[in-house]
Amino acid sequence: MFKIYYHPMSFPSLAPVFTASALGADYQLEFVDLGAGQQSTPEYLAVNPLGKVPAMQEGDFSIGESAAIMRYMARQYESDLYPQEAQAQAKVDQWMDYVNHHIRGPVASVHFNRSLAPLFGVEPDMASLAKGEQMLTSNLPIIETALSKHGYLCGDTMSLADVALVAALDPIEMSKIDISDYKTLSAWRAARRKDTFYTDVHSHYGAEIDL
Amino acid sequence: MFKIYYHPMSFPSLAPVFTASALGADYQLEFVDLGAGQQSTPEYLAVNPLGKVPAMQEGDFSIGESAAIMRYMARQYESDLYPQEAQAQAKVDQWMDYVNHHIRGPVASVHFNRSLAPLFGVEPDMASLAKGEQMLTSNLPIIETALSKHGYLCGDTMSLADVALVAALDPIEMSKIDISDYKTLSAWRAARRKDTFYTDVHSHYGAEIDL
Numbered sequence: 001m002f003k004i005y006y007h008p009m010s011f012p013s014l015a016p017v018f019t020a021s022a023l024g025a026d027y028q029l030e031f032v033d034l035g036a037g038q039q040s041t042p043e044y045l046a047v048n049p050l051g052k053v054p055a056m057q058e059g060d061f062s063i064g065e066s067a068a069i070m071r072y073m074a075r076q077y078e079s080d081l082y083p084q085e086a087q088a089q090a091k092v093d094q095w096m097d098y099v100n101h102h103i104r105g106p107v108a109s110v111h112f113n114r115s116l117a118p119l120f121g122v123e124p125d126m127a128s129l130a131k132g133e134q135m136l137t138s139n140l141p142i143i144e145t146a147l148s149k150h151g152y153l154c155g156d157t158m159s160l161a162d163v164a165l166v167a168a169l170d171p172i173e174m175s176k177i178d179i180s181d182y183k184t185l186s187a188w189r190a191a192r193r194k195d196t197f198y199t200d201v202h203s204h205y206g207a208e209i210d211l
Numbered sequence: 212m213f214k215i216y217y218h219p220m221s222f223p224s225l226a227p228v229f230t231a232s233a234l235g236a237d238y239q240l241e242f243v244d245l246g247a248g249q250q251s252t253p254e255y256l257a258v259n260p261l262g263k264v265p266a267m268q269e270g271d272f273s274i275g276e277s278a279a280i281m282r283y284m285a286r287q288y289e290s291d292l293y294p295q296e297a298q299a300q301a302k303v304d305q306w307m308d309y310v311n312h313h314i315r316g317p318v319a320s321v322h323f324n325r326s327l328a329p330l331f332g333v334e335p336d337m338a339s340l341a342k343g344e345q346m347l348t349s350n351l352p353i354i355e356t357a358l359s360k361h362g363y364l365c366g367d368t369m370s371l372a373d374v375a376l377v378a379a380l381d382p383i384e385m386s387k388i389d390i391s392d393y394k395t396l397s398a399w400r401a402a403r404r405k406d407t408f409y410t411d412v413h414s415h416y417g418a419e420i421d422l
Contacts, residue, residue, distance in 0.1 A: 050309055050353060061298050065312075068304035075297055086286055087272050093279035098261055101276075101311075127338055142261060 002027040002073060005047060005055040007034050008208035009116070012104065013054040014201070015167035016069040022163060022197035023077045066167075067096050070160050081160050088154070095146070095153040095161030103143065104168035106135035111175040136177065144182040166192050170205040213238040213284060216258060216266040218245050219419035220327070223315065224265040225412070226378035227280040233374060233408035234288045277378075278307050281371050292371050299365070306357070306364040306372030314354065315379035317346035322386040347388065355393040377403050381416040 002020055004027055006013035020027035032038050032053050039051050048055035048064040055062055056069040058076075063069060074082035083089055109132030113124040143165065146153050153161040169189060172179060179186055192198060202208060213231055215238055217224035231238035243249050243264050250262050259266035259275040266273055267280040269287075274280060285293035294300055320343030324335035354376065357364050364372040380400060383390060390397055403409060413419060 049356070050305075063301050063305045065305045065308040067308055068301050071304055072297065072301040075300075086283065089286075090274050090279050090283040093282055094261075094274045094276045097276040097278055097311075100308075105316075125338055125342075127336055128342075131336075131339075145260070 001058070003030055003057040004028070004069070005030045005032050005044070005053055005057070007032050007053050008202075009206065010034070010053050011107075011111075011167050011170045011205065012066045012100075014170055014205075015066045015164050016054050016056060016073065017201050018163050018167055018197055019070045019073055019081070019160065021200050022081060022158070023073060023079055025073060025077065067100060067160075067164065070096075070163065074160055080157065081163065083159070091154045092159045092161050095159070096164050098139075098142070099153075099161060099164045099168050102135065102139040103165065106132035106139070107168055107172065107175065107177065108132070110136070110177055111171045115171070115175050133177075140179065140182055140185065144185050147188050148184045162192070163197070166198065174205060174211065212269070214241055214268040215239070215280075216241045216243050216255070216264055216268070218243050218264050219413075220417065221245070221264050222318075222322075222378050222381045222416065223277045223311075225381055225416075226277045226375050227265050227267060227284065228412055229374050229378055229408055230281045230284055230292070230371065232411050233292060233369070234284060234290055236284060236288065278311060278371075278375065281307075281374065285371055291368065292374065294370070302365045303370045303372050306370070307375050309350075309353070310364075310372060310375045310379050313346065313350040314376065317343035317350070318379055318383065318386065318388065319343070321347070321388055322382045326382070326386050344388075351390065351393055351396065355396050358399050359395045373403070374408070377409065385416060385422065 002025055004013075004016055004020060006017060006029055008014075017027070017029065032044065034053065038044055039053060045051055047057055047062045050064040052064060054066050054069060055064045056072070063072060071082055078084070082092055109128045113126070113129035113132075117124040143153070150156060152158050153165065166189070169179070179189070205211070213236055215224075215227055215231060217228060217240055219225075228238070228240065243255065245264065249255055250264060256262055258268055258273045261275040263275060265277050265280060266275045267283070274283060282293055289295070293303055320339045324337065324340035324343075328335040354364070361367060363369050364376065377400070380390070390400070404415075416422075
């Protein structure tokens with residue numbers, strides 16, 4: 001049984017949750033109260049010395065960082081979401097990192113400064129917001145091209161890279177990030193959000209706290 | 212034979228080069244002229260459709276993203292730099308991602324705005340620079356604690372995570388990032404920069420272009 005420490009507004013947290021769901025794994029969610037600083041308590045640091053969400057615990061083993069958790073869970077299930085053949089696995093690694101660095105990162109910049117900063121009463125950094133939008137304009141066409149060629153990022157079946165992409169884009173309605181110009185990506189994302197790996201977790205980003 | 216497409220000033224490029232060197236692999240460097248936009252030419256995009264450095268080519272197989280390249284090369288050599296046991300591998304995955312997201316990212320923000328922007332005649336983004344420095348102040352103590360406990364990030368022998376850390380910190384002299392308060396990290400880094408995997412690549416960041 002995987003215990004996943006998470007916060008529903010932390011969309012990097014959602015990627016391992018979607019993965020556990022896609023694997024059909026037995027998992028349990030542990031809410032970490034980031035607002036109250038729970039991630040810095042000795043109890044939490046004993047689980048994840050990195051002091052961040054997500055983290056995953058299985059028996060007396062625990063790790064942090066969403067992509068590391070996703071790989072570990074998929075390997076435990078010997079799942080095709082993370083193929084064992086070296087070149088196929090390398091392609092999944094490549095796209096997971098591309099999504100996390102070049103899509104999730106800029107989405108986070110826009111999301112934080114446009115949506116979360118006002119909620120928290122923090123002054124938004126408009127330069128960071130603009131840079132995030134500019135990076136998405138540069139990087140989303142790469143995703144559009146890959147999906148148009150293959151159906152999924154790494155071929156004709158879903159992989160951890162696709163799960164990472166679904167999580168990376170989860171808050172875009174709340175952040176008013178418009179991807180409608182990317183027709184293949186938009187249709188692909190709509191389809192994934194109807195897949196049971198997604199609907200078993202939530203109906204949309206923020207549903208857990210009635211947003 | 213691994214052909215590694217890189218630019219010497221791109222320190223994410225250096226991580227797979229150090230890895231190839233640590234593996235004792237037969238490798239060849241291909242300079243990509245980022246200043247001339249070579250990363251966007253059809254010839255380069257055929258190798259790496261992501262349009263970035265680094266990329267790696269082995270026969271007719273090629274991938275981008277530094278950590279994906281590092282994992283692939285280490286697997287081909289069945290190297291202990293990337294252990295095969297699931298929990299040990301997950302720890303390396305965790306620390307590689309921690310280093311790349313939480314150390315390399317902020318070093319890049321400081322390095323770009325303090326050192327490269329003036330070289331390129333670009334206006335530096337002082338808020339981005341300050342945020343990078345603040346993130347390093349938050350995150351370097353996590354690295355210091357891990358190295359103090361284990362000798363290396365994932366235990367008492369070197370792994371891909373350590374190679375990633377050496378690359379992530381490579382430009383800190385040029386960027387005037389001071390890590391001397393982190394005694395263990397400073398001593399560890401000095402020792403790694405005397406290891407042959409490093410000295411066989413270069414004497415210091417920028418040596419290739421006489422900086």
